[in-house]
Amino acid sequence: MSISARLPVFPWDRLEPYKAAAAAHPDGAVDLSVGTPVDPVPEVVRQALTAAADSPGYPLTYGTATLRAAAADYLRTWHGVAVADPRHVLPLIGSKELVGWLPTLLDLREGDQVGYPELAYPTYEIGALIARAEPVTYRDPVAELDPARVRLLWLNSPSNPTGQVLGAAELRRVVGWAREHGILVVSDECYIELGWEGTEPVSVLHPDVCGDSHDGLVAVHSLSKRSNFAGYRGAFLAGDPAVVAELLAVRKHAGMIVPQPVQAAMAAALGDRAHAVEQKQRYARRRTALRTALEGAGFRIEHSEASLYLWATRGEPCWETVADLSKRGILVAPGEFYGPAGAEFVRVALTATDERVAAAVSRLA
């Protein structure tokens, strides 16, 4: 069987008819479905990319020393990772690439299990299926998963799609269990900077969670949302030295290399806080406007204390909500894309311009 035959239908293809319906609105569609950045790439990032444009040679799979130092400094300074070490950092061609390939790179195979939340980014499942491993979902990994079979456990706090945040005590409990059983924990922290109303998401590498050792733990950080970097493709992982060394050894052979100008742009982005704060303020304004409008239109918002989404329900099947909103020219993602538990929810992304968000608000009124 080909690999693609093992994979589900690409979910976004199923949204096409609703996209067409939304586009028929006289004032055009407001697309709140995919969480893709729409604001400009920060000047500091563009300048670094341009300055590195003359890069004729092969870049390092391991990344430049400058980039790895910037990533370690970023983890230490902004996320309190006390023992962040540039030697134990590895750049990625965006984090989706890692999510899709990690089970294969770690040589998981038939009989091994990959655990991830019951409501989750769909690519955790895809990565398991590509490797022929078995995807298993959880609400509480400690209570539900078989530690003899799970080799890789994905965490995602703040969560896509629900925006739920796991506190340090909860993370510590899961990490303790996984370490006891020799299960590798990989924490996808791509929304870690987007906590709302005082919520401060914590990294799995924070000493309150893991003590002063990163054994058995990897954190994955994407620049896509923080730095409007999705088009450049840039992310990194950090953590367990043995895992970083193994992934580096395989990725070198496989040509999984971040382009040199992108490495330079990543280092600049990680070293600059001002643009990320400005971007977060834009999302905060859009979130407040959309949340108020959705609640006024009879939606209940669950979780959503962090991340780039509102997780909303009207207590009806998600495709009915998608259809109804598309008639008003608003496109959202059906909760079912993220697991059967999302059947009565829709995910509303905050990634539209102020003008389009204002249009959505008036259409919901």
Ligand SMILES: Cc1ncc(COP(=O)(O)O)c(C=O)c1O
């Ligand atoms: C939870 C989660 N992980 C990973 C990604 C991939 O991000 P990127 O490949 O842009 O780094 C996304 C993208 O939306 C996501 O929501």
